Amino acid sequence: MTRVIGLISGTSVDGIDAAMVEISGTESDLQVDWIAGTTYPYPEPLRQKILAVCAGDSVSMAEFAELDDAIAQTFAHAALTLQGDNPVDLIGSHGQTVYHRPPQTKQLGYSLQLGRGAVIAQLTGIPTITNFRAGDIAAGGQGAPLVPKVDLYTLGDRHHYQCVQNIGGIGNVAFIPPQENSPSRGSDSSQMLGWDTGPGNSLIDLAVEYLTNGEATYDRDGAWAATGVPCQPLLEHWLQHPFFHEPPPKSTGRELFGWDYFRDCLSDAEPYSLSPEDLLATLTELTVEAIAINYRSFLPVPPSRVLLCGGGSRNSYLKQRLQTRLQEIYGQSVAVLTTDDMGVNADFKEAIAFAVLAYWRQQGIPGNLPKCTGAKVPALLGEIHTPIL
Numbered sequence: 001m002t003r004v005i006g007l008i009s010g011t012s013v014d015g016i017d018a019a020m021v022e023i024s025g026t027e028s029d030l031q032v033d034w035i036a037g038t039t040y041p042y043p044e045p046l047r048q049k050i051l052a053v054c055a056g057d058s059v060s061m062a063e064f065a066e067l068d069d070a071i072a073q074t075f076a077h078a079a080l081t082l083q084g085d086n087p088v089d090l091i092g093s094h095g096q097t098v099y100h101r102p103p104q105t106k107q108l109g110y111s112l113q114l115g116r117g118a119v120i121a122q123l124t125g126i127p128t129i130t131n132f133r134a135g136d137i138a139a140g141g142q143g144a145p146l147v148p149k150v151d152l153y154t155l156g157d158r159h160h161y162q163c164v165q166n167i168g169g170i171g172n173v174a175f176i177p178p179q180e181n182s183p184s185r186g187s188d189s190s191q192m193l194g195w196d197t198g199p200g201n202s203l204i205d206l207a208v209e210y211l212t213n214g215e216a217t218y219d220r221d222g223a224w225a226a227t228g229v230p231c232q233p234l235l236e237h238w239l240q241h242p243f244f245h246e247p248p249p250k251s252t253g254r255e256l257f258g259w260d261y262f263r264d265c266l267s268d269a270e271p272y273s274l275s276p277e278d279l280l281a282t283l284t285e286l287t288v289e290a291i292a293i294n295y296r297s298f299l300p301v302p303p304s305r306v307l308l309c310g311g312g313s314r315n316s317y318l319k320q321r322l323q324t325r326l327q328e329i330y331g332q333s334v335a336v337l338t339t340d341d342m343g344v345n346a347d348f349k350e351a352i353a354f355a356v357l358a359y360w361r362q363q364g365i366p367g368n369l370p371k372c373t374g375a376k377v378p379a380l381l382g383e384i385h386t387p388i389l
């Protein structure tokens with residue numbers, strides 16, 4: 001049994017999710033037991049600096065080094081505070097994504113997460129694994145999404161065709177066909193699919209911050225959008241973007257669905273004189289429709305259930321709109337639940353995933369699924385940093 005802390009701050013930059021779990025087994029016999037978790041907010045000046053860098057602001061190398069130090073120190077603090085008096089064997093830290101460039105025809109991808117492992121290992125005294133995306137990218141992959149293999153072995157079901165749909169800043173799906181979970185046959189990753197579906201909460205959050213002059217940062221429960229009406233002509237215009245129609249493997253980030261895209265959304269919306277609630281309803285519908293279009297275009301069969309995770313799973317308006325749209329598209333009911341319903345905390349699923357990916361790295365087990373990322377081969381993910389005592 002290995003006790004691992006998983007750490008991640010994603011594209012919403014809303015804080016560091018930290019999860020402490022006990023892990024044993026390898027793949028189809030993997031066992032992950034929850035111990036504790038919490039979310040640590042970034043100090044506001046650091047959060048603003050990260051958002052500025054994610055939006056493309058230039059920084060000097062000295063500022064860049066200081067930013068990496070500050071993020072690593074905050075991640076180390078999160079781990080130490082969660083650890084308390086518990087012995088911890090390993091840390092898996094995703095770090096903070098500040099730049100992601102999917103691969104091009106003759107060019108490897110590039111993905112940069114700050115919060116370097118050497119500093120976390122030194123400050124915590126715990127072996128720390130970071131930089132998970134590089135191994136998949138070196139194998140020609142997108143470097144994302146990396147959670148599908150963990151979803152397979154923690155959420156695979158004997159009977160259901162399932163979509164595990166993360167709605168963070170960006171949305172991403174893992175499609176898991178029914179699994180004969182038996183020790184002899186184990187789980188079968190060969191039919192799994194996974195990719196980024198498009199914006200999750202990123203545009204909704206930017207809109208709320210814009211509409212409230214920074215007073216609020218997200219639409220709690222989707223309550224504001226629920227009072228509006230989506231503008232269909234505007235939605236149809238936005239859905240013409242090639243990303244929504246590109247076949248997987250595909251990944252994205254704030255580089256596409258960030259501030260510049262949101263500013264274009266605002267200018268597109270001007271002729272319609274939308275109320276704030278109608279603008280929010282339309283941006284929420286974009287997230288919903290992006291998921292629905294991706295499912296209709298690229299899933300081999302309809303899912304019998306969708307398990308939401310990430311902060312967007314708490315947006316009850318978005319959840320209800322997705323349920324309605326999937327029913328309309330498939331002509332049959334598709335249950336839209338959350339991973340909480342399957343015993344996996346929806347707020348911490350990504351942090352748990354990076355604890356498992358770090359555990360697999362330590363065991364010498366590849367963490368990516370080439371069918372999901374487009375990598376040529378399975379790859380060991382992450383670099384190991386041992387504390388210098």
Ligand SMILES: Nc1ncnc2c1ncn2[C@@H]1O[C@H](COP(=O)(O)OP(=O)(O)OP(=O)(O)O)[C@@H](O)[C@H]1O
Binds near residue numbers: 205
């Ligand atoms: N109760 C809620 N109602 C509506 N939205 C919520 C709620 N709680 C969180 N969110 C949304 O979830 C977002 C944070 O989600 P999460 O932490 O999963 O994103 P992330 O992990 O940073 O993103 P990504 O998975 O793209 O890296 C918030 O910015 C907010 O938009």
Ligand SMILES: CC(=O)N[C@H]1[C@@H]2OC[C@@H](O2)[C@@H](O)[C@@H]1O[C@H](C)C(=O)O
Binds near residue numbers: 097099171172196252
């Ligand atoms: C570069 C990067 O941080 N990508 C994130 C982002 O946030 C959601 C989606 O895009 C996902 O593909 C990925 O993270 C999750 C943890 C993943 O790799 O599975």
